[in-house]
Amino acid sequence: MARLTLEQYYNFIDPKSVTIIGVSEKTGPGMFHPLQNMLKDGCQARIYPVNIQGRDILGQKVYKSVLNLPEVPDLAFITVARNAVLGAVKECLQKGIKSLIVLSQGFDDADEEGKALQREISQAIAGTGTRLLGPNTLGLINALDNFHVSFVDSDVPPKASGVICQSGVFLVGSADLTAGMGVGIDIGNASDIDFADVLSCFGQDPRIKIIDIHMEGIRGGGDFLEIAAQVSREKPILVLKTGKSETGSKAAISHSGSLTGEDHVFEAAFRKAGIMRMADLEEFQDLNKAFLTYKGLKGKRVGIITISGGAGIAAIDALSQYGLEVARLSRETLERMQEFFPPWFQVTNPVDMWPAGVKKELKEIYVRLLQILLDDPQVDAVICIYGANKMSGFDPMAVITEGVISEAKRRTDKPVLPWVIGINQYGISRELEQSGVAIGLPNPERIARVLARLYQYHHEIKDRSEEKPLVFQDVQRQLVAGIIDNARKNSVKILGSEVLEILQAYGINVISTRLAGNKEEAFLLAGEIGYPVVMKISSPQVVHKTDSGGVRLNIKNETELSLAYDEMLAAIKANVPEARIDGVFLQKYQPAHLEVIIGSKRDEEFGPVIVFGQGGIHAEVHKDVTFRLAPLTAKEAREMIGELKSSKMFYGWRGMPAANTDALAESIGRVAQLVVDFPEITELDINPLAVGADAVVALDARAVIK
Amino acid sequence: MARLTLEQYYNFIDPKSVTIIGVSEKTGPGMFHPLQNMLKDGCQARIYPVNIQGRDILGQKVYKSVLNLPEVPDLAFITVARNAVLGAVKECLQKGIKSLIVLSQGFDDADEEGKALQREISQAIAGTGTRLLGPNTLGLINALDNFHVSFVDSDVPPKASGVICQSGVFLVGSADLTAGMGVGIDIGNASDIDFADVLSCFGQDPRIKIIDIHMEGIRGGGDFLEIAAQVSREKPILVLKTGKSETGSKAAISHSGSLTGEDHVFEAAFRKAGIMRMADLEEFQDLNKAFLTYKGLKGKRVGIITISGGAGIAAIDALSQYGLEVARLSRETLERMQEFFPPWFQVTNPVDMWPAGVKKELKEIYVRLLQILLDDPQVDAVICIYGANKMSGFDPMAVITEGVISEAKRRTDKPVLPWVIGINQYGISRELEQSGVAIGLPNPERIARVLARLYQYHHEIKDRSEEKPLVFQDVQRQLVAGIIDNARKNSVKILGSEVLEILQAYGINVISTRLAGNKEEAFLLAGEIGYPVVMKISSPQVVHKTDSGGVRLNIKNETELSLAYDEMLAAIKANVPEARIDGVFLQKYQPAHLEVIIGSKRDEEFGPVIVFGQGGIHAEVHKDVTFRLAPLTAKEAREMIGELKSSKMFYGWRGMPAANTDALAESIGRVAQLVVDFPEITELDINPLAVGADAVVALDARAVIK
Secondary structure: OOOOOHHHHHHHHOOOEEEEEOOOOOOOOOOOOHHHHHHHHOOOOEEEEEOOOOOOEOOEOOEOOHHHOOOOOOEEEEOOOHHHHHHHHHHHHHHOOOEEEEOOOOOOOOOHHHHHHHHHHHHHHOOOOOEEEOOOOOOEEEOOOOEEEOOOOOOOOOOOEEEEEOOOHHHHOHHHHOOOOOEEEEOOOOOOOOHHHHHHHHHHOOOOOEEEEEEOOOOOHHHHHHHHHHHOOOOOEEEEEOOOOOHHHOOOOOHHHHHOOHHHHHHHHHHHHOOEEOOOHHHHHHHHHHHOOOOOOOOOEEEEEEOOHHHHHHHHHHHHHOOOEEOOOOHHHHHHHHOOOOOOOOOOOOEEOHHHHOOOOHHHHHHHHHHHHHHOOOOOEEEEEEEOOOHHHOOHHHHHHHHHHHHHHHOOOOOEEEEEEOOOHHHHHHHHHHHOOOOOOOOHHHHHHHHHHHHHHHHHHOOOOOOOEOOOOOOOHHHHHHHHHHHHHOOOOEEOOHHHHHHHHOOOOEOOEEEEOOHHHHHHHHHHHOOOEEEEEEOOOOOOOOOOOOEEEEEOOHHHHHHHHHHHHHHHHHHOOOOOOOEEEEEEOOOOOEEEEEEEEEEOOOEEEEEEEEOOHHHHOOOOEEEEEOOOEHHHHHHHHHOOOOHHHHHOOOOOOOOOHHHHHHHHHHHHHHHHHOOOEEEEEEEEEEEOOOOEEEOOEEEEEO | OOOOOHHHHHHHHOOOEEEEEOOOOOOOOOOOOHHHHHHHHOOOOEEEEEOOOOOOEOOEOOEOOHHHOOOOOOEEEEOOOHHHHHHHHHHHHHHOOOEEEEOOOOOOOOOHHHHHHHHHHHHHHOOOOOEEEOOOOOOEEEOOOOEEEOOOOOOOOOOOEEEEEOOOHHHHOHHHHOOOOOEEEEOOOOOOOOHHHHHHHHHHOOOOOEEEEEEOOOOOHHHHHHHHHHHOOOOOEEEEEOOOOOHHHOOOOOHHHHHOOHHHHHHHHHHHOOOEEOOOHHHHHHHHHHHOOOOOOOOOEEEEEEOOHHHHHHHHHHHHHOOOEEOOOOHHHHHHHHOOOOOOOOOOOOEEOHHHHOOOOHHHHHHHHHHHHHHOOOOOEEEEEEEOOOHHHOOHHHHHHHHHHHHHHHOOOOOEEEEEEOOOHHHHHHHHHHHOOOOOOOOHHHHHHHHHHHHHHHHHHOOOOOOOEOOOOOOOHHHHHHHHHHHHHOOOOEEOOHHHHHHHHOOOOEOOEEEEOOHHHHHHHHHHHOOOEEEEEEOOOOOOOOOOOOEEEEEOOHHHHHHHHHHHHHHHHHHOOOOOOOEEEEEEOOOOOEEEEEEEEEEOOOEEEEEEEEOOHHHHOOOOEEEEEOOOEHHHHHHHHHOOOOHHHHOOOOOOOOOOHHHHHHHHHHHHHHHHHOOOEEEEEEEEEEEOOOOEEEOOEEEEEO
C-alpha cells in the first residue's frame, strides 16, 4: 500500500462532507453520539447521517443507505456492529468514498472471528485507492479546524502538535497527557493507515510543530524509522512506548539474542531515528509545553536565582542529575550583583537573593538580578525560584509578569524557567501558559529534565550530521554466501567454527584455529602453533562449550595438553552424552585484559540490532551492554564503545595501555555490514573478541541462520 | 546540652506570651513585619513589642527594653541586626526568658566575625536552662494552634504533620512542598536546638502523625539516629536530603574510604533508622498525602480498573517499575465480571471496562466492577483509571463520589488510588482531598511509587523486629589494643600486615602469611607453605602494592619464585624509589572464583560505615557496593550480601557451588564489631576476601588509624 498522501490526510482531518453510518436514534446524555457531538461542536462539514430506520434524528435528515446520499462525501465514519462493518465498507466503496474511519471494535483486538473479519475488510479496500483508519479507533480530533469525528466529545486546547496513538485516551485526555493538541489520530488496529502514514503527513503539515506518539507495538518498523529520521530533523518527535514486557527474547539461542530484550530494540530504533523516548506521562506533558515555548538552548550552563538558599541547593542536585552545569558567573556579573548584598554575603550561583531582599523592595531586586544573570554570556538558561505566597504584601504575580515573562520576551535565546513554590496558587500557572514564553513546572527535577531534553534535541538531533553508514569494500561476499548455502543444504542452523571464516571474509581479525582429530594430531598442531595454546571441543551438539567443560586455556606444554585432552573428552561424554566429537580446535593462547562481545539479533520489524558489551561477567551480571540498529555509522560504532558503564577500561585504566578502539569500532562496523548483507543470519555472537593495544582478534564465534 | 523537653517544646510552639525584640516602625506591605503578621493571624498569645524608640506601633504599646516588660514572656523573638543579638540575648537571660528564637542572619552562615558572634551567644546561654532556636531561622509555624512567629506570613493548610527544616522555604512553601503541615520548625544554624530535639518532641506530640525533614547536613548524627529509630516505629519519617556533593570522600586513603561518598553515609544512616528518603520534592508531597490518608497496605497485588486499555498498559509498566504485582484475579471475580462484557471480550486484570461500558450506563458499570475488584481477596489495592472529560454527559465527579470515595470509605483496608486523566479539571482534586479517603495523582508512576512506599513502611519499617547487633564473645580485644598502641607509639598511621593479625584476633579467617627477609628465606618458606604461592612486597612506603608491581600470584616452583623475586624488587625500586623494603610476604595461593571486599570508613557524625562489595572490577567500575552503619544485626549482614547487583554469583551461579554466605555474613558482622570497638580505626579494607563453598579467608588487608 502506498503512503498516505497529504491530500488524503486533509480529506480525513478536514473534509467538506461526512457521512456517519450507524447513527443511533437514542440521543441525550451518556449516549456517546457522534452526530450529537459534531452538531454541538459546530462542525462546518456537511453531515449525512445514515441508519436502517431512516427517521430524522436531532432535526437532521437520516438516509437509509449511503448509496442514497445526494453527494459523495469526503469521509465516512462507520459505527455499526462488527458483523455489519464489511457490508458498510462495501457500500462506501460502491458510492466512491475515498476515506473511511471504522470505529467498531472486535476485530484483530478480539477473537479469531474478528481477525477474519478484519482480513476481509482489508481485502475489500485493497487496490481501490480508498484509505481506512481503524478498525477499533476512537476516531480523530482536529482542534485546529474544529473537526472531531469520535463518539466522545472533548475539550481540547488547540496546540501546534500532532498526536498519533493506539489508544483513544490520548485523544480525549490530551489536555492532560500532551497539554492539548492540534490534530490527533488514533490508528486503532492500523489495518491500513499506520504510524508511518500519519507521521509522514504530520511532517509535511506546516501547522504541526511537534509530534507525539503513543506506541504499544508496531508493524512496518523500517518505513516508520526512515520517515522519522527525516521528520526529526525538522520537528521534535516524542514517543511514549508502553508495554515493556520482555517475553519476546526468551527463545534466543545466542548470547546476543538473550541480551537483547524487546525494549532494547525499541530503544535502539528510537535513537536511530532521532525520536525522544519519554520516561513517563509527566515528561510527555512537560516536553510538549517546552518545545512549543522555547526556541532552543545554546549550552548546558544554568544560572539560578532563588529566594531561598535551601531551594537553590535542591536545584543544583537536579541539574547534576540531568548532566547540566551550574554556570560559573563572570567577574563582571558578580561585581554588578554584589552591590545589592550586605558586605558579609558573597554572591555566587545560585544567586540567593534573600540577604539582598529583606526589608527592601524584593520584587525590584529580583527582577534586576534576573536581568544581570541573563546578560552574562556564560549563562545559557535561568531557573527562577521563589514562592507563590503573597507574604508580607510581596506579590508573586508581579515577579512573573515584570520579571520572568518580560525577561523571557526580551531574551528569547535563553530559556527562563520559573520554579514557583506553590505554582498552582493565585493563577500563576495560567498567566505563564498564556504568555507563551515560559512554562511553569512544580519542582527542579522536572525543570532540569526539560532543559536536558532541549539540549539533546537542539544539539544532538536537529542538526545532526548526515553521516553515511560504514561500508567496507574489501569484504568477500561470495565466500560468505557459499558457507551459508552449504550450511543450509545440510540443514545446519547453528554455525560454530565456520563463523570465524565468515568473520575473516568480512575483514575481522580472527584467531588462527586448527582442528585436531585426535591426541597425536593435537600434539603436532600445538607444536606448530607454539605453546601456550587454547583447546576447544569440536562438536555440533555442544552449544555451551565452557559450561560443558569444552574449553581449556593456557595449556603450556605437552604434559598439560595430554591431561587436558583426556579430561575434556571425559567431561563432554559426561555432560553431553549425545555429542558427536569431531576433535579439538587448537589456537594460540592470547591472554587479554579486555574481552568484549559483539553480536547481533535480527528483529522482525527493525532488522538487525547490534549488541556490544564487555565480555563475561560484565555483560551477564551487570548488563553492561549497548545496542544500535544496523547499519552503523563510524560515529555510532565509536559511541557504543564510549557508552559502556565500564568504558574507562578501554582508555588506559589502572596503568594498562589504552586499547585500540579504532580497530574495535571498525570490527563493530564490519559486523553490522555482515548482518545487513546477510538477512539469513538471525543471531550472531563474537564472544570473546580480545582487545589489545595493537589489535583486536575474535577468539570464538557462533551464529544462527534461518 | 540536654534534649529539648516536651514542656520546652510547647513553650516554643504555643506560648501564652511572646516578646518581639527589634520591631520595625515601618509597617505595611512588603515590610516582613512579624508583629503585623501575628496581629493579622489573630494570635492568641499576649504580645510585647520591643524596640529602642519605644513608640506605639500598629496601636500596640512598645517597650524600650525587654527588662521593662510587665511579665516574663514564655518566648522571645529576636530580630535585631547581628551585632545587637548578643546584647538582646543577655537581656532575655536577665529577664528570665526560657525560650529564644534568633531570626537574624550573618552568623555561622556567613563570615568569621559571624562565627565568633554565634559562639559567644552559645556561651551566653550555656548552663542557663534557656533554649535557643536559630540563629538564621525563618522561625516556626504552628498551624494547629494558629501561632506563627516568622517575618513572613503564610497560609498553611493544617495537617497532622511536623516539619523540621534547614531552610525557611519549607515553612512558607509547605502548602506545595509537604501539602500543608501542623507544626513547622526551621532550625536554622542549630546552635542549640537541633534535628534530634525537634524529632524527639514530634515523636511525643500526639497531634503529629507524620514527620517531614529537610536536611542539608547534620551535626550530632548519632543521637538523631537513635531517636529516629524509635520514632519511625510509630510515625513515618520522610527526609529530603539536598546537597549531594561528593567532595568529602576525595581524601580517603583506603579503597573503602574512597568508595564511601558522603551521600552513601546518609543513605546508610537513614536506612538504619527507618527513615524514608524521598527521591524528589514531588515524592515528598505525594507521600505526605498518602500517609495521612491510607491506613496501610496488606500486600503488593494491585487490581486495575480502566476506561482505556492503553492507559491500563501504562499502569502495568509503572507497577513493574516499582516492584509491585498485577493481581491475578480469582476465578469467582472473573466470572462475576464477565457478565458485563460482550462474549468476544475476555476480562482480565487490568479490567478494561470500555467494551462493557459503551452505550450502557458507564458509571454504574464502573462502580460495580470496582466493588467486585475490591471484594477479591487476591487484591490488596486498586488503581481506578478514567478521564475527567464530561464526555457525552458522563459525569466524572459521579465516579469519584459514588465510586472511588464511597468504595474507599467502605474498605479502608485496601487503598483506592484514582488516576483521573485531567485530574485538575472540574474540581476533582479538591473533592478527593476533602474526602480524606483517597488522593489524586496525575500519573501511574507516582501512584505506583506511593504504593511501594506504603508497603515499605508497613512491612519493613513500622513493625520491624528488634534484632540485637551481632556481638561475638570470642574476640581478643586486648591483642588488638596492643597492636594499635604499638603502631601509635611508632607513629604508624597506615597498617599493612598487622591488620591480618587484628582480623584473626576478631575471629576472621585469614591466610597464613610468612615474611621472608631475602630470597633464600623465600625459598625455604615457600617450600614449607607448599607451591603454588603468592608473593607480596613488605614495605611501609608501598601503599598500592598491585599497581607498583608488588604482588605476584600463582608462583609454581623455585624457578618462577626466583624470577618473580628479582622482578618484584626491581619494579618496586623503579616505581617507589623511596621504599624501604623489609622483604616479601609469602602465602599459599588460593584461586577463588569469588573475591569480595569488606571495609569500613569512620564518618564524623554517624560513626563507622561498613562497606561490602564484589572485589576488583565490580566495585571499581560497576560500583557494585553496599553500605550500612555499624554495628550490624545478623539480618543486615545477610541483606548486604543479597543486595549486590551481582549477588547471584554467591548462590550457585553457572554451575559453580554456592558460596558459604553464612561465613561471609559472619565476617561482615565481625568487621563491624571491630570498628565499633576501636574508634581509632578510621578506615579498613579486607581486599580481597576469598569466598569459597566451605570457608572465607582474608587474603590481604589494610587499615588507617588515627
